[in-house]
Amino acid sequence: MNKATTSSNRHYILQSGDFQRLLDSIIGNGYRCLGPTVQDQAIVLDDVSSVKDLPVGWSDNQQAAAYRLQKNGSPAFFGYVLGPGSWKKFLYPARERLLTTTRSRSGWKAEASAEPVQKMAFLGIRPCELQALAVLDKVLLEGTYADPVYRARRSQILVIAVNCAEVGGTCFCDSMSTGPKAVSGFDLALTEIITDGKHHFVVESATAKGDEIVKLAHGVSASDQEISKADAVSTAAAKKLSKKLNTIGVKDLLARNLTHPRWKETAGRCLTCSNCTLVCPTCFCITVEDYTDLKGNSAERVRRWDSCFTMDHSYIHGGSIRNTPDSRYRQWLTHKFSSWWEQYGISGCVGCGRCITWCPAAIDVTEEIQAIRDSEKT
Amino acid sequence: MKAENIDPMLTKPLRIQRVQRELPDTFTLEILPSNGGFHFTPGQFNMLYVFGVGEVPISICGDPEKSKSLVHTIRIVGSVTQAMSRLKSGDTIGVRGPFGSSWPLAEAEGKDVVIVAGGIGLPPLRPAIYHILNHREKYGKVVLLYGARNKEEIIFWKELEQWRSRFDMEVHVTVDRGSGNWHGNVGVVTTLVPRATFNSADAIAMMVGPEIMMRFTVLELLKRGITGDRIYMSMERNMKCGVGICGHCQWSHHFICKDGPVFSYEQIKVLLDKHEI
Numbered sequence: 001m002n003k004a005t006t007s008s009n010r011h012y013i014l015q016s017g018d019f020q021r022l023l024d025s026i027i028g029n030g031y032r033c034l035g036p037t038v039q040d041q042a043i044v045l046d047d048v049s050s051v052k053d054l055p056v057g058w059s060d061n062q063q064a065a066a067y068r069l070q071k072n073g074s075p076a077f078f079g080y081v082l083g084p085g086s087w088k089k090f091l092y093p094a095r096e097r098l099l100t101t102t103r104s105r106s107g108w109k110a111e112a113s114a115e116p117v118q119k120m121a122f123l124g125i126r127p128c129e130l131q132a133l134a135v136l137d138k139v140l141l142e143g144t145y146a147d148p149v150y151r152a153r154r155s156q157i158l159v160i161a162v163n164c165a166e167v168g169g170t171c172f173c174d175s176m177s178t179g180p181k182a183v184s185g186f187d188l189a190l191t192e193i194i195t196d197g198k199h200h201f202v203v204e205s206a207t208a209k210g211d212e213i214v215k216l217a218h219g220v221s222a223s224d225q226e227i228s229k230a231d232a233v234s235t236a237a238a239k240k241l242s243k244k245l246n247t248i249g250v251k252d253l254l255a256r257n258l259t260h261p262r263w264k265e266t267a268g269r270c271l272t273c274s275n276c277t278l279v280c281p282t283c284f285c286i287t288v289e290d291y292t293d294l295k296g297n298s299a300e301r302v303r304r305w306d307s308c309f310t311m312d313h314s315y316i317h318g319g320s321i322r323n324t325p326d327s328r329y330r331q332w333l334t335h336k337f338s339s340w341w342e343q344y345g346i347s348g349c350v351g352c353g354r355c356i357t358w359c360p361a362a363i364d365v366t367e368e369i370q371a372i373r374d375s376e377k378t
Numbered sequence: 379m380k381a382e383n384i385d386p387m388l389t390k391p392l393r394i395q396r397v398q399r400e401l402p403d404t405f406t407l408e409i410l411p412s413n414g415g416f417h418f419t420p421g422q423f424n425m426l427y428v429f430g431v432g433e434v435p436i437s438i439c440g441d442p443e444k445s446k447s448l449v450h451t452i453r454i455v456g457s458v459t460q461a462m463s464r465l466k467s468g469d470t471i472g473v474r475g476p477f478g479s480s481w482p483l484a485e486a487e488g489k490d491v492v493i494v495a496g497g498i499g500l501p502p503l504r505p506a507i508y509h510i511l512n513h514r515e516k517y518g519k520v521v522l523l524y525g526a527r528n529k530e531e532i533i534f535w536k537e538l539e540q541w542r543s544r545f546d547m548e549v550h551v552t553v554d555r556g557s558g559n560w561h562g563n564v565g566v567v568t569t570l571v572p573r574a575t576f577n578s579a580d581a582i583a584m585m586v587g588p589e590i591m592m593r594f595t596v597l598e599l600l601k602r603g604i605t606g607d608r609i610y611m612s613m614e615r616n617m618k619c620g621v622g623i624c625g626h627c628q629w630s631h632h633f634i635c636k637d638g639p640v641f642s643y644e645q646i647k648v649l650l651d652k653h654e655i
Contacts, residue, residue: 098387101429107470108429112388144636145386145621255630258652285625288618292430299430301387303618306625313626316616317455327654335628342631 009206011227012219014190016199019077020051025216026121029209031158034090035123036083041069043083045090048123055080062168062353065362075199078124078192081168084358086281087122087129088136091153098288098301112148121158125186127179128171130161131350132281134185138344139284158209161186165233167240170353172366174238175245178350181234188214191230202230243353245366246373254338257372258330266368267325269361274307276355276363277332282348285313308332333365386621389427389472395447396467400533404498405463406451408440409471415445418476420483420505421612421640425620426450427472428465432458435617435635438476439501441508448473451501451533477620479640481506481584482610490518490576492604494595496525496567496587500533502612502639503586507541514546518581521548521574525567525591528553529560548575567591571598578603584640586612593650596643609643630655 014022026033027049035048038055048054060080061068072079097113125133137154140147164173164180173179182189187210191202202222205211222230277283287306292299306313308331314321322328340348349365356364396408409416418438427433434456440449454463465471483506491510495503510517522541526532532551542549550570552563563570567587583599585592592611599609615634618624627634630649632641649655 099389101389101391101472103429107391107393110389110391110472112385140623143622145384145623147623148385258655284623286618287624287626288433290430290432296430301427301433303387303624306618308625308628312616314616316614321615322654324654331628331655334630339628339631343633 009204010211011222011230012203012205012214013222013226014201014203014214014217014219016075016077016201018218019201022213022217023049023051023123025213026123026158026160028216029158029213031119031121033121033123034087036078036080038069042067043069043080045083045085045087045124051077054078054124059166060168062170062357064170064356064364065358065360067357074194076165076192076194078162078190079166081164081166081171082126082129082352082354084279084354086132086279086352086354087125088132088281090120090122091133091157092136092140092147092150092284095302095304096149098303100298100300102298103296117152117156119156119158120153121160123160124162125159126164126352127161127182128173128176128350128352129281130159130182130185131176131178132352133159135282135344135346135348135350136284138346139282142344158213159186159188160210160213161189163189163191163230163234164237165192167237167242168353168357170243170356170364171241171351172243172245172353173351174241175243175247175366176347176349176351180237180241181231186210191233193229193233202226204230243356243366245351245369247347250369251338251341253373253376254334254369257376258334260372260375262368262372262375263326263330266363267329269363270325270329271361272309272325272328273360274309275358275360277307277309278305279354279358280336281350281352281354282336283307287312308335329363333368336365337369386474386623387619389425389433389474391470392448392473394465394467394469394471397465400451401453401531403454404451404533405454406439406449407462407465407471409448409450409473411445411448416448416476417445418442418505419480420509421480421502422476422478423502423620423639424448424450424473424475425477425617426452426462427474428458428461429470429472431461433472433474433618434458434462435477435614435620437502437612437639439504441512442505443508443512451498451504453498474620477635479636479638481640482582482642483509486510486582487516488518490521490581492521492523492574492576492581492583492599494523494567494571494583494585494587494599496585496591497527497531498533499586499588499591499612500524503584504534504537506584511541511547519548519576520546521550521576523550523552523567523570523574525552525554525570525587528555529557550574566594568594568598571595571602574602581608583609585610589613589650596650606643606647610640611643611646612639613641613646614639
């Protein structure tokens with residue numbers, strides 16, 4: 001696990017009793033602090049200002065098509081794994097005005113939406129979700145055109161990751177090399193340690209900003225022994241992962257099986273409800289809607305998340321290209337695991353397992369890919 | 379090219395100079411570009427926005443060397459193009475672009491060029507035809523094969539006649555269904571391929587039309603000996619952004635908006651015969 005710890009990173013110990021100070025120093029530095037809360041019987045990412053806002057003593061039980069929050073009596077602040085919503089909603093909101101057009105004497109004029117950008121702190125982001133941000137960066141920042149809204153927000157976030165001590169029944173980060181320990185892409189990475197009635201965090205800091213925040217919260221230097229205890233938590237978590245995906249050659253495997261009968265079989269269960277795309281932390285499709293005021297003097301263009309499971313997604317005059325559920329399911333799965341590699345040089349899947357948990361038909365991407373792989377053996 | 383500080387979704391309002399009815403459901407807009415003119419390469423498209431209604435991708439179909447006027451020929455197929463057809467001279471239209479890849483006009487220099495268009499597929503090819511005719515000496519034989527559903531749907535009729543009257547261009551026109559007042563070729567456009575004269579060893583083909591037409595035209599061109607890496611076609615998919623962000627135009631790993639719309643057959647042949655990809 002030592003590969004994860006770059007030598008230049010600093011390590012601190014933060015007592016659980018000082019966690020409120022951490023929140024205060026984040027907020028005191030001008031950040032809107034966002035983190036896990038319990039709402040509607042799920043972990044929901046929202047504003048956090050007090051330790052009491054955190055899901056203290058809650059864990060989640062996740063299986064295909066099943067999600068239950070449970071009180072487990074543990075003092076852990078981060079004893080859950082993942083909620084349905086990803087951090088994407090703060091950087092690339094589900095609905096956002098793109099521009100406003102207003103009639104003028106000589107026609108009309110267009111103005112880009114210039115909403116002020118608030119500095120945000122992402123407290124409790126998981127290692128797989130850090131990778132999801134790296135994936136979105138490739139899509140939204142590294143092309144010929146960058147998305148201005150995403151760029152403005154992304155450049156100002158403070159990233160406080162929490163390494164996983166528990167794993168969910170649908171996670172497969174180990175297979176995707178994205179967890180359970182954060183390797184890069186954070187200011188601070190916390191490992192929560194509860195032993196012998198003691199409760200503290202080993203905090204790895206990768207940036208000066210991170211050092212500043214953790215010192216304000218009374219973090220003190222960690223010993224090598226304490227650091228290796230934290231690493232042991234991640235190692236133990238990795239061992240608990242039961243779901244696996246064989247990713248060897250998956251890009252070509254799917255690309256050469258575009259007409260496989262499995263697509264049709266699975267589509268028989270798929271409701272094309274688009275849940276998987278909405279919970280996916282890397283799905284980036286958007287559509288645009290137009291609205292006018294009643295007098296028709298001003299109009300707005302609003303973008304909102306879209307899903308390749310809808311008929312509208314592929315609609316051109318005359319009808320939708322992907323008419324059947326088979327083709328829409330194939331589009332989603334092959335994009336994540338195959339064509340994404342061609343487009344961005346990385347996998348579109350980070351192994352968070354949300355699409356499995358939140359699929360009402362319990363369709364499991366790891367099973368689907370394995371089934372196609374197995375069919376080639378015979 | 380990194381367009382760091384450009385908001386790719388911000389449309390630019392431009393004035394319509396002239397509207398011309400081409401067919402009952404097809405019209406041409408001539409748009410006055412803002413200062414500096416509008417520069418594009420043949421094959422590219424713009425996202426055109428109608429106030430309060432929506433935005434659609436439309437290929438540019440004017441002369442690339444006449445940057446003082448931006449020309450789009452549009453068929454009414456949905457609510458946005460319907461609203462666009464009601465715009466008049468002096469009205470404002472939103473323009474973003476140009477986007478996408480281009481016809482291989484440099485690669486085609488010194489070679490014979492075969493252009494195959496079906497129906498409303500002629501406008502996206504017209505800038506390439508203009509370019510070739512503007513630099514006629516740089517190209518070998520130039521053949522245009524055009525097919526429409528019937529006589530009434532032949533677009534750019536006068537220009538087709540002008541081109542056909544040139545001694546340095548071969549033009550064949552056909553209609554799917556003949557009628558009493560049509561005395562030309564009858565049959566789908568693929569039937570014109572065998573009678574076109576070109577040097578198949580190094581000719582370049584460019585085509586636009588319905589996908590099914592392009593699939594069968596490719597087969598005819600391959601039969602004539604043009605290899606797949608010299609056959610180019612322009613593809614169409616739903617697009618909301620034009621810059622590879624909205625995800626709608628994906629065709630396997632290709633984004634039609636930025637990797638296309640012009641592709642070589644070699645690039646896409648594994649996809650062309652896949653249903654609903």
